[in-house]
Amino acid sequence: MISELKLNNFRCFETSIINLSPGINFFYGPNGSGKTSILEAIYICSSGKSFKSSNIKSLISFDQDFFSINAYDSNKGYTLNLVKSRTSPISIKINNTKSTTSALLKEFPATAIHNNTFSFANASPDFRRKILDRSLFVSNPNFSETWFGFYRSLKQRNSSLKKGFIDNIDVWNQKVSEEGVALDINRITFFEDSLSELNSIFSRLKPSPMVDKLNKVKIEFFSGWDKETQLYELLAQNQKKDLFSKTTTQGPHKADIKILIKGMDAKQILSRGEQKILSILWCCSQNEVLRKKYNIDATLIIDDIKSELDNATFEVFLNLLNFLDNQVIFSCIDDHFSSKINPNYKDFKKFHVEQLR
Numbered sequence: 001m002i003s004e005l006k007l008n009n010f011r012c013f014e015t016s017i018i019n020l021s022p023g024i025n026f027f028y029g030p031n032g033s034g035k036t037s038i039l040e041a042i043y044i045c046s047s048g049k050s051f052k053s054s055n056i057k058s059l060i061s062f063d064q065d066f067f068s069i070n071a072y073d074s075n076k077g078y079t080l081n082l083v084k085s086r087t088s089p090i091s092i093k094i095n096n097t098k099s100t101t102s103a104l105l106k107e108f109p110a111t112a113i114h115n116n117t118f119s120f121a122n123a124s125p126d127f128r129r130k131i132l133d134r135s136l137f138v139s140n141p142n143f144s145e146t147w148f149g150f151y152r153s154l155k156q157r158n159s160s161l162k163k164g165f166i167d168n169i170d171v172w173n174q175k176v177s178e179e180g181v182a183l184d185i186n187r188i189t190f191f192e193d194s195l196s197e198l199n200s201i202f203s204r205l206k207p208s209p210m211v212d213k214l215n216k217v218k219i220e221f222f223s224g225w226d227k228e229t230q231l232y233e234l235l236a237q238n239q240k241k242d243l244f245s246k247t248t249t250q251g252p253h254k255a256d257i258k259i260l261i262k263g264m265d266a267k268q269i270l271s272r273g274e275q276k277i278l279s280i281l282w283c284c285s286q287n288e289v290l291r292k293k294y295n296i297d298a299t300l301i302i303d304d305i306k307s308e309l310d311n312a313t314f315e316v317f318l319n320l321l322n323f324l325d326n327q328v329i330f331s332c333i334d335d336h337f338s339s340k341i342n343p344n345y346k347d348f349k350k351f352h353v354e355q356l357r
């Protein structure tokens with residue numbers, strides 16, 4: 001978990017040093033003051049990517065040739081050094097040693113909830129699956145082998161289907177199912193653990209009609225195929241259909257986390273604020289699993305907390321902050337923790353973004 005962040009020529013920041021709390025960090029300031037940029041910089045430390053811009057070059061301050069982000073994790077004693085120039089790809093160094101984006105995720109894991117992805121319920125299955133898989137990458141050293149193994153075999157099977165060449169397809173049915181089942185077991189375990197953390201969070205939240213309502217949501221893991229049938233049998237059965245579609249129609253690559261109310265897709269029913277707080281609760285649950293079961297500190301980043309949240313859902317968020325032990329970093333236009341509301345959160349830090357520039 002990052003405790004110190006230094007930005008150079010990063011968007012609107014020329015040089016800024018930010019000392020983060022291991023607990024709750026709150027950034028506030030008017031539009032354009034740089035809140036999203038700071039959260040974006042922290043997210044880049046975990047992924048090498050921006051959650052806002054697909055072209056990372058656009059993050060270099062106008063009239064400058066490069067940006068750099070230096071971070072320090074005081075728990076691990078690790079340093080991180082990221083440099084992006086206009087002409088070369090991003091350079092990543094962990095403890096002064098050249099490193100990769102996947103190492104970033106392992107060493108500085110973070111999840112971001114922002115305006116484009118505030119709703120899990122409304123996102124694509126792909127998005128929900130990725131959030132789950134990211135936690136597995138972080139916590140299970142063998143997971144990347146399982147994951148890549150499966151997707152490599154799937155690609156081979158799909159390429160045979162595309163060519164209409166299926167004399168050898170049974171080999172790929174076997175490989176896809178073998179590796180797919182392993183992948184599925186990993187996902188189910190992490191999902192089940194997260195679900196029980198979610199229930200534990202619900203039991204600690206102060207009772208309110210909103211909490212009751214959110215607690216009615218059923219979250220289910222879908223493996224990507226009907227589990228009545230063995231994956232291998234299913235792939236064999238689907239061969240003709242898949243040949244016609246030129247792709248593997250069912251399997252772990254279609255896995256999803258279903259969010260339901262009375263059997264119906266929750267996105268049809270929940271308000272945007274309810275969807276957002278539910279996403280926050282789910283991310284917290286995953287981070288709780290990482291911390292409790294694997295001793296990994298993961299950070300939750302939430303940009304623009306108040307957008308979409310009404311008073312009832314914001315109350316749930318404020319209540320949640322009382323008992324989270326992970327690092328949370330969030331932003332808002334208004335200072336919600338002024339004289340009136342003086343939170344007694346453990347390790348609470350408030351930053352006026354305009355003063356950081």
Ligand SMILES: Nc1ncnc2c1ncn2[C@@H]1O[C@H](COP(=O)(O)OP(=O)(O)O)[C@@H](O)[C@H]1O
Nearest residue numbers: 011012031032033034035036037059060061062
């Ligand atoms: N590459 C850049 N160089 C200089 N300024 C930038 C760059 N990219 C964005 N900005 C500016 O940075 C400011 C802060 O943006 P942002 O972090 O989105 O603010 P907030 O989230 O507080 O509304 C904006 O005024 C924006 O125009």
Ligand SMILES: [Mg+2]
Nearest residue numbers: 035036037304
């Ligand atoms: Mg913003």
